[in-house]
Amino acid sequence: MARFAMLIDASRCTGCNACRIACQMQWQLPPERYFNRLEHRERGIYPNAKWEIVPIQCMHCDNPPCRDVCPTGATYKRTDGIVLIDSKKCIGCKYCLAACPYGVRQINENGVPEKCRFCAEYIIEGIMPPCTSTCMNEVRVFGDLDDPNSKISKLMAKKEVYQLLPEKGTKPRIYYVKK
Amino acid sequence: MVRVSRRTFLKASALAGVASSLPLMVNFNDFARAAQEAPITKIPTMCNGCSSTCGKYVYIKNGRVWKVEGNPINLKSSGKLCARAHGMAADVYGLGRVTQPMKRIGEMEFEPISWAQAFEEIGNKLYEIINEHGGNSVMWLGHGGKEHYASTFLDEIGSANYVTHYATCFSSKTNVWDRMVGTMLNSDFDNANYMLFVGRNFAGGIIPGVMNRITKAKERGAKVVVVDPRYCELAIIADEWIPIRPGTDLALFLGIAHTLISEKIYDRSFVTNYVYGFDEFWSANKDFTAEKAAEITGIPAEKIREIAREMAANAPKAFLDTGYHGLHAHYANSTQIAMMNVVVNALLGNMFQVGGLMPSAGITLGHVETPQREIPEKGPRADGAGVDDEYPTVEPSRGIPQIVPDLIKKGRIKALFIYHYNPLRTAPDPEYQKGLKEADLVVSIPVDWNETSLYTADYILPESYYLERTEPPKVISGFIAHAYPQIAVRRQAIKPIHNTLPLLDILKGITAAAGYYNLYPFTVEEEIKASVKPLNIAPELLMETGCLEFPASVQPGFPMKDGKPALNTFTGKVEFSIGAFKLYGRQGVATWVPPLVMPNGEDEFRLIHGKQPWHSHHFTCNNPYLMAISDKYNGTWLWMNKTRAEKLGIKNGDLVTISSEKATKEIRVKITELLHPDCVWIPSAYGGFSEKLKTAYQEGINYNDFIPARVEPLSGSVMGQEVIVKVRKGGNS
Amino acid sequence: MFTKKNWLLISLLLIGIGAIGAINVLLHGEHVLGINNQVPWGILIAGYVFFAVSSTGVGLISSLGHVFGFTRFELLGRRALLVSIILLLCGFGVLGLELANPFNLIYILLSPNFRSPIWWMGAFYGLYLILLFAEFYYSLHNDHKKVKPIANVAFITKLAAVSNLGVVFGMLHSRPFWQGPYFSLYMILTAILSGSAILAIIFYLVGEKGGQVAYRGEHIVISLGKILVAALFITAIFTFWKLITSIYGGVPGKYEAAIALLKGPLSLKFWLFEIIAGLIIPIYILFKYQFQPAKVFLAAILAMIGVLFMRMDFVFAGQIIPLRVIEGALSVPYNTYVPGWSEWALILGAIGVTIFLYIIGEQKFKLDVQVEEEYHDQAGNLVSGKAPLNN
Ligand SMILES: Nc1nc2c(c(=O)[nH]1)N[C@H]1C(S)=C(S)[C@@H](COP(=O)(O)OP(=O)(O)OC[C@H]3O[C@@H](n4cnc5c(=O)[nH]c(N)nc54)[C@H](O)[C@@H]3O)O[C@H]1N2
Ligand SMILES: Nc1nc2c(c(=O)[nH]1)N[C@H]1C(S)=C(S)[C@@H](COP(=O)(O)OP(=O)(O)OC[C@H]3O[C@@H](n4cnc5c(=O)[nH]c(N)nc54)[C@H](O)[C@@H]3O)O[C@H]1N2
Ligand code: SF4
Ligand code: SF4
Ligand code: SF4
Ligand code: SF4
Ligand code: SF4
């Protein structure tokens, strides 16, 4: 069984937004809906200042509050770890939007939430998700943690990593490289 | 005869398998269910999102463009694409496109006409003009490098007036390098240990494949230093950001050169063997110490020396990146800045050295044999580029686009063709540029309803979108050192969806109607065949892969011939002193030249600009996807240093009024610690004013609004940042 | 002024407005609502909470009679059941229009997620509605043997439903302002507040029309007024401590939300409507006029306006602070949400429907109940039994 995950090295991100639009094209989203976003942060005082950018998308949490609160099981987690939404079962209560601490869910024109789908079908074919493959700085590495030979497994073994908002107990599947 | 290298051949053939129509199956929820039945084809082509023309694949599903992906072989893309590449692919369905030929019938009114009528009317008018005023009264004004057909026509009628956009982009660099080095060298990112970027933001003024190499170099431990008044995107991954007082980079370079020379840490053997004019340079700049540079730039002298020493220590695997737009069309001293770029690199002895500056490998393509035609003598250039008592040192091959309205007023130009170019938004002073319409005949060949077409054209002839046309192959080069030559081709991915034509067909139509029969006696297919013929490869291979790489043709080492330096300069050496400049009474070597203007008062700032990673020049602003990014991240806002803002009582998100002699505009402000206090910075993309481009219309402001149309006398650039603006809190009303 | 005709006119007007809003929502879907990804729950959710909690509140007050044997409150009997039903139906109606795909509610049964507080909310309120209908039916048929056990079960269901409604919000770790058990208690408390206020309004009007509203000669509205004032007081104390604890220690998310209420974008709604109009003035009126029914009526109306805004403040305050995923990231100080006109229209419409259905109910059903009490008969003797109507 695959255990999909993503490793993001935010210190390499220069905010070009190619990941956002590549994903929008992949899933044919309208311009204002997107599955990944950038958080910008400024630190320090001129001239000793810094600009940091952190890409964020659905964390495919192992303990996803969005799934827990969903009254109909429309939001579910697959055995390979991918959290998906079955629009057929969704009543549009938006409880999951209120519950996700990362704010990654977006209401679509039908009132149903959407979010990053991890493009797993593509990696099975050996193709990286567009957000990952288009990135000139190779900020993201996507892969299977159960495969010790995958790039992500090897990198995870080498690098110190952290997760976002660990205190929320969500156990994200997206790891970030510590600087 | 060139053979495809083994390594390349493997790459190419592996791809050819994928590239033909591979049905990919995706099975995802709602979206993918439909996709399952739809076979997907993947067609290689070239991006047209900006001048970098990266290689990309276009996925077609149900006959529609679905998505794009970077071509992994093409060194401009290296498998990566920037945001614009995706956005501009989607824009083939955009609402801003001109859908068929248009004829002006009123102030802002056009009527759709047929191609036949357009050719007929334009041809007749052109015939009259050439008869009455001669062929030299015809000008082709376009984005340079985007086509190669116009010169055939200009040659035929004896017009010297081929004018490009370069003066708005980086003409001081092209001018100087050609004279000092005889060619353009590029940074060898793959092998350098120290990289200095001054006014060059590869993460904002993007070439994805190149940025990828910089990130990789960083990963292997190379040091990256960025000098920019603004903490630009490249600074994010840099080891160091060094803010500089805008307009003073010349002083920084002089200070670095002084340190290298005075501390004797420059490459003396390189200078002795391969440099001409060193003494002249040194005697003119002996006193320009790091201290003096510090005073002007605001960078501590010790820092300047540290940069020089570190570069020297890493030389020849160290370079000062040769730059692009930033600095090279910005200042009265831009030509000297470009000269000093050559000087600093030469002092490091890094030219033609691994890890330093290397050439971009080229290869010669064939062309269709056409019957010899009689070519009339050309008149003088209307813009005065290369003309003795006008702008003698400006490259005639590029010209001076920003003063064309004057040339029309003076009666030098009667018929104007504007191709793939929008000077009303990308050249200084739009009100002045509107004067283009005064020509007797103005024909614009765009894809969209750009400002220039809407305000000045008598006829708008829409070219087919780049995804809808096939073009002859190009040799990939520029901005990156690479030993393996590459060629790439643009291939039609979908049939034209509107009544548009590729440029070749447009020109065939116009010229024939004007009485020049069979000027282009070939088809694109024939051109492609002819191009690759000397390379001994099947055109099909190129068409299937989109890009081919050939065996290395560049070796490190200074070019020598008969034991002598053999650059394409007078002396065969790198020339620190430019003879042509002296000839016309200017200094041959670079020395300190102050910028034209400096900010003074509490409310005065230099207005500087830069590329935003997700917009190209101006024309991507009508793309809803790319503008949605601007919306989300307050992309149109003006940047202002926090301390300066506090003095003016301006808070983040406030509306301010910004004015120069040319314009007064309103814009929201981003207050930041990431900008030099002397300037305000705007992303260079915005300020659309074509009513037909709804998404771009009146979003943000444009630096060209604030500057007059001037000419830097040596290289012809627009000096786009020689402008002081006053900023005050609150809107106009 | 409060003639039946006028009430009918008012209610029809409100229903008309609501109908236009409903049509707009049904035709154009989500995007006519002001909600967005940052503030996914808008005034329709607040409206739902308003109606559902009011329904439970009315039920809880009437339980004083049915369940706890305070005879006086048996007077409320059928009317309370009817209002409770109507309010809950209106709550469901508003919620249904807020849901994108109410038809998919079937999956609540087909694929229930027992971990979801909203699932439990549906279960409890669904059960509550069924019990209400049963109780109302048997009560109309004077089948007290059946009413009594139903009322007992209903009481527990009510408590479960209304406290679970607090849990729906309290379970959200992502929204610090809501998180924790506080709002479960708060829901019960404010249910009593709105329950007593609504019953006071109704019974004042019933009394004006000559229905039976007195127990042992004392107007029931006086008793309701006393409950109301107690509820108002405790609510004030609850609100006070909630804000103090949110501000004290500056817990991220909680602190800013409290500030948003006190002096941020919610402050006008909070101070003017929730605190001054909804708490202070009613308390003042109730004490000043010693629970005179007419004044209780006035205070109750103000309190209900206060409660409506209280629900909105509560729903927004939980979402107004942008999520803090990256410490120190640039963001707007507050998320924005501007309700669409259709959302306001739906709230007004639901209030209209409540009034309208109630008027119809008054006409259709025999709602007066006679309560065993001691009273003075025509001869002036003190007797025990059911007082004749219209005295
Ligand atoms: N405001 C502003 N001005 C600038 C710059 C900037 O960033 N901002 N950058 C400067 C620099 S570096 C440069 S290189 C120049 C670039 O200057 P321009 O070339 O004028 O800039 P663009 O906005 O890229 O494109 C101009 C027009 O090309 C047309 N076009 C696009 N695709 C096609 C096509 O396939 N066929 C044809 N026929 N036309 C097409 C569009 O109609 C568009 O309006 O601008 C310079 N001036
Ligand atoms: N996203 C995007 N990428 C592009 C293009 C595009 O339009 N959009 N166009 C392509 C083209 S045609 C070009 S020419 C290149 C341009 O690529 P660049 O030359 O890198 O682009 P710019 O952003 O114009 O300028 C670079 C930097 O110069 C800084 N600068 C401004 N004034 C000064 C100064 O006085 N001193 C110093 N040291 N720095 C200064 C700016 O802050 C900016 O960060 O980009 C290419 N790639
Ligand atoms: S594509 Fe890469 S560099 Fe660009 S914004 Fe996304 S993560 Fe950052
Ligand atoms: S990030 Fe949010 S939406 Fe994604 S799994 Fe976690 S809680 Fe759910
Ligand atoms: S909106 Fe849909 S997916 Fe989200 S919690 Fe409600 S039913 Fe589940
Ligand atoms: S993994 Fe796929 S769905 Fe998720 S952000 Fe990347 S491209 Fe979009
Ligand atoms: S840099 Fe981006 S927009 Fe320009 S050609 Fe390359 S992919 Fe296209």
Ligand SMILES: [Mo]
């Ligand atoms: Mo450029």
